[in-house]
Amino acid sequence: MPTADVTLVVNGARAALTLDTRTTLLDALREHLGLTGSKKGCDHGQCGACTVLLDGRRVNSCLVLAVACEDAEVTTIEGLARNGELHPLQQSFIEHDAFQCGYCTPGQICSALGMLDELRAEGAPVDEHTVRDRMSGNICRCGAYVNIVPAILGVSS
Amino acid sequence: MSVAERTLIGAPVDRLEGREKVTGAAKYAYEYEAANVVHVVGVAATVPSGRVVRVDAESALKLPGVVAVLWHATAPRLAGDTDPELAIMQSDRVSYRGQWIAAVAAETYAAASAAGRALRIDYEEAEHDSVLTADHPALYTPETVNPGFPSETSQGDVDAALAQADVVVDETYRTPTEHNNAMEPHATLAVWDGDDTLTVYDSNQGVRPVRQALASAFSLDPENVRVISPHVGGGFGSKGTPRPNVILAAMAAKVVGRPAKVAVTRQQMFSVTGYRTPTIQRVRLGATRDGRLTAIAHDVVEQTSMLKEFAEQTAVVTRMLYAAPNRRTSHKLARLNVPTPSWMRAPGECPGAYALESAMDELARALDIDPIELRIRNEPELDPESGNRFSTRNLVGCLREGAERFGWKEPPSRDGRWLVGTGVAASTYPARRQPSQAIARADADGSFTIGIAAADIGTGARTVIAQIAADTLEVELERVHVELGDSRLPPAMIAGGSMGTSSWGAAVVKACRGLRPRLGGELPVEVFADTEEDAGGVEREPVSSHGFGAQFVEVGVDSDTGEVRVSRVLGVFACGRIMNAKTARSQFIGGITMGLGMALLEETLLDGRFGAFVNHDLAGYHVAVNADVPAIEVHWLDEFDEHVNPMGAKGIGEIGIVGTAAAVANAIHDATGIRVRELPITPAKLASLI
Numbered sequence: 001m002p003t004a005d006v007t008l009v010v011n012g013a014r015a016a017l018t019l020d021t022r023t024t025l026l027d028a029l030r031e032h033l034g035l036t037g038s039k040k041g042c043d044h045g046q047c048g049a050c051t052v053l054l055d056g057r058r059v060n061s062c063l064v065l066a067v068a069c070e071d072a073e074v075t076t077i078e079g080l081a082r083n084g085e086l087h088p089l090q091q092s093f094i095e096h097d098a099f100q101c102g103y104c105t106p107g108q109i110c111s112a113l114g115m116l117d118e119l120r121a122e123g124a125p126v127d128e129h130t131v132r133d134r135m136s137g138n139i140c141r142c143g144a145y146v147n148i149v150p151a152i153l154g155v156s157s
Numbered sequence: 158m159s160v161a162e163r164t165l166i167g168a169p170v171d172r173l174e175g176r177e178k179v180t181g182a183a184k185y186a187y188e189y190e191a192a193n194v195v196h197v198v199g200v201a202a203t204v205p206s207g208r209v210v211r212v213d214a215e216s217a218l219k220l221p222g223v224v225a226v227l228w229h230a231t232a233p234r235l236a237g238d239t240d241p242e243l244a245i246m247q248s249d250r251v252s253y254r255g256q257w258i259a260a261v262a263a264e265t266y267a268a269a270s271a272a273g274r275a276l277r278i279d280y281e282e283a284e285h286d287s288v289l290t291a292d293h294p295a296l297y298t299p300e301t302v303n304p305g306f307p308s309e310t311s312q313g314d315v316d317a318a319l320a321q322a323d324v325v326v327d328e329t330y331r332t333p334t335e336h337n338n339a340m341e342p343h344a345t346l347a348v349w350d351g352d353d354t355l356t357v358y359d360s361n362q363g364v365r366p367v368r369q370a371l372a373s374a375f376s377l378d379p380e381n382v383r384v385i386s387p388h389v390g391g392g393f394g395s396k397g398t399p400r401p402n403v404i405l406a407a408m409a410a411k412v413v414g415r416p417a418k419v420a421v422t423r424q425q426m427f428s429v430t431g432y433r434t435p436t437i438q439r440v441r442l443g444a445t446r447d448g449r450l451t452a453i454a455h456d457v458v459e460q461t462s463m464l465k466e467f468a469e470q471t472a473v474v475t476r477m478l479y480a481a482p483n484r485r486t487s488h489k490l491a492r493l494n495v496p497t498p499s500w501m502r503a504p505g506e507c508p509g510a511y512a513l514e515s516a517m518d519e520l521a522r523a524l525d526i527d528p529i530e531l532r533i534r535n536e537p538e539l540d541p542e543s544g545n546r547f548s549t550r551n552l553v554g555c556l557r558e559g560a561e562r563f564g565w566k567e568p569p570s571r572d573g574r575w576l577v578g579t580g581v582a583a584s585t586y587p588a589r590r591q592p593s594q595a596i597a598r599a600d601a602d603g604s605f606t607i608g609i610a611a612a613d614i615g616t617g618a619r620t621v622i623a624q625i626a627a628d629t630l631e632v633e634l635e636r637v638h639v640e641l642g643d644s645r646l647p648p649a650m651i652a653g654g655s656m657g658t659s660s661w662g663a664a665v666v667k668a669c670r671g672l673r674p675r676l677g678g679e680l681p682v683e684v685f686a687d688t689e690e691d692a693g694g695v696e697r698e699p700v701s702s703h704g705f706g707a708q709f710v711e712v713g714v715d716s717d718t719g720e721v722r723v724s725r726v727l728g729v730f731a732c733g734r735i736m737n738a739k740t741a742r743s744q745f746i747g748g749i750t751m752g753l754g755m756a757l758l759e760e761t762l763l764d765g766r767f768g769a770f771v772n773h774d775l776a777g778y779h780v781a782v783n784a785d786v787p788a789i790e791v792h793w794l795d796e797f798d799e800h801v802n803p804m805g806a807k808g809i810g811e812i813g814i815v816g817t818a819a820a821v822a823n824a825i826h827d828a829t830g831i832r833v834r835e836l837p838i839t840p841a842k843l844a845s846l847i
Contacts, residue, residue, distance in 0.1 A: 036188040037181015046775035077181035094175035101615030102178030103390030143750025
């Protein structure tokens with residue numbers, strides 16, 4: 001089995017791994033680094049449950065090969081709370097009941113974080129319509145969208 | 158005595174496990190670890206009917222990392238009475254495409270998956286038939302429909318009444334195969350301790366049925382099987398019954414002598430985790446000129462598999478929703494080369510209400526009577542079939558409250574390209590409960606622990622159980638801990654049939670009431686309770702208990718493309734006492750959201766030539782995404798139903814979806830004048846007609 005060495009910077013910490021070259025970033029996180037907060041809902045980039053920030057951009061980590069991420073900065077859901085204090089988005093998701101089963105939630109939150117940065121960079125408005133549109137890559141089968149949108153808007157203002 | 162005097166019940170309490178879920182700390186089945194684990198993939202049949210002649214295990218075993226290959230010639234024998242969908246690799250027979258007929262265990266998931274794909278399997282293919290038709294020659298009447306209702310009911314003379322009716326609606330409605338598609342794919346980690354003790358971490362809606370299935374299949378003492386499932390990433394019925402992943406994990410672990418993990422892929426979920434049967438429903442309504450129903454008939458055609466019978470109770474909603482002196486319902490099934498259908502959110506009521514509530518709208522149009530008024534005119538005083546009193550029935554209240562809040566009814570209008578219309582439909586779902594057991598313990602540090610083998614699949618069960626316990630014990634919520642999702646806890650109803658809270662809450666109230674008088678004594682002290690002997694809440698007479706609701710929908714239909722955009726939804730519900738205003742609102746909204754998908758998007762397509770579900774992933778099977786879902790408003794009427802449980806609650810997990818698709822279809826008709834009688838209502842079905 002061909003393997004390769006790769007160093008990732010995950011939530012600020014460097015991790016040197018030797019991986020089967022087929023390994024996705026998602027599997028590197030979940031199977032090799034014990035970071036199971038990023039979820040596998042489809043493994044085909046269709047559901048968004050695996051969304052993480054890769055050098056600040058949101059990506060479906062199941063579609064990224066880990067060996068292509070040498071020295072990249074990866075932020076996962078585990079990296080958002082600081083010293084036990086939740087990130088405002090995390091707090092807002094709880095307050096707005098923006099999840100039920102919780103399986104899509106880490107991806108929703110990482111995606112929201114990336115989206116807010118995108119909108120800031122573009123100088124685009126952060127409104128209901130835009131949020132709905134740009135959060136549509138993250139499926140929530142429990143149907144919490146109606147709560148996810150205000151949870152995100154509540155943080156952006 | 159009720160526990161209505163306290164106020165924690167009903168309060169909008171945040172989910173107790175919220176922090177774990179938003180930080181990624183909540184662990185789901187696949188995420189548990191075991192040393193020296195093997196990864197196992199189920200290998201699906203690529204023919205829809207026939208025999209497995211040979212599996213080339215030898216070549217697969219030479220591939221890197223492969224540890225074992227299983228097929229019917231090599232797989233261990235399970236107990237003979239194992240459920241046919243769980244009896245994997247027990248015979249050479251293939252009953253449907255996608256059935257697991259072999260498995261590969263390997264050192265990594267990637268190796269197992271690659272070897273599974275490369276596995277050479279020789280088949281002897283047989284004739285197959287996978288397509289349901291209204292006049293399928295194999296149609297038969299099942300003895301009962303899920304979960305035990307009669308297949309057919311009849312009162313009066315429907316044919317004579319239809320012949321004499323002033324106005325008749327006689328239409329056929331179709332719903333497609335739909336898949337639950339919970340976000341967390343089914344997964345199991347199985348760990349044996351010797352030959353007779355088994356622990357599994359599994360994603361399910363009830364640990365007890367999983368424990369029972371494993372104990373029975375592997376001939377184990379149930380006490381030696383432990384199922385652990387604290388967090389479950391949704392189920393919507395698909396995890397209510399044990400699935401082949403449970404058996405495969407235990408089987409592979411036994412063969413290899415190491416812990417084994419099975420992750421069902423999203424694609425495989427379409428074949429081995431159940432689905433909603435397609436339905437063909439003929440509804441006939443006869444009415445007088447002033448809108449009184451004289452006849453109501455609902456005849457359903459649906460499918461099951463070659464392996465076993467699952468008969469959806471599609472027409473049951475018609476048995477109790479409206480008054481009519483002459484009435485008839487029936488269900489017919491065809492056995493096909495397809496996976497066995499199963500529960501999907503409000504099995505029966507949901508597709509049945511789409512047909513009935515579309516037909517009621519058609520009748521209202523034919524009579525030129527407002528659809529709400531038509532429903533009110535046909536409100537039964539007693540349950541039409543049983544003659545029982547309703548415990549509480551507030552359908553009319555929901556319709557009136559909804560009409561007021563929604564602004565019923567604006568005439569259809571045009572806004573540029575957009576044709577705008579509104580629609581309404583009624584909803585109902587039975588309110589029941591099942592025996593459950595619970596334990597309540599008081600500790601010396603002032604804390605209380607509730608133990609019950611309940612499941613929190615995203616419903617908020619953990620939180621609601623804590624609220625019920627805290628109110629019954631008259632203590633602060635913070636002092637109550639809830640343990641669930643473990644088969645070592647007292648056995649309890651699964652999270653299904655909108656019966657979870659009703660069943661668990663009754664046991665928790667009983668345990669807490671037993672504990673209270675003993676709090677003055679020595680601690681710790683614990684009290685066990687069992688509701689087996691207690692039927693319902695109060696039983697003065699037989700009553701019919703159901704939740705009710707009404708969905709109001711506004712749509713815009715693009716007159717050029719036929720695209721439908723839902724712009725506004727309101728749901729008003731009467732479901733007994735609401736246990737948690739925050740999580741209940743979310744559950745109603747979630748049901749409605751799934752209903753919007755059902756109305757406009759969801760459809761699993763079967764290629765009859767190959768007996769194959771062709772759009773078996775989330776790119777091909779469209780569920781509602783954020784941009785599809787507008788503001789959804791939800792209200793509920795104050796109700797306390799003393800008949801179902803001491804909390805006064807009815808279930809709320811399913812009723813949100815029940816009438817939603819019909820309300821959307823009715824709104825589309827209002828906007829365009831086009832009646833689409835086949836879900837989902839896609840642009841293709843509308844564009845040519847506008």
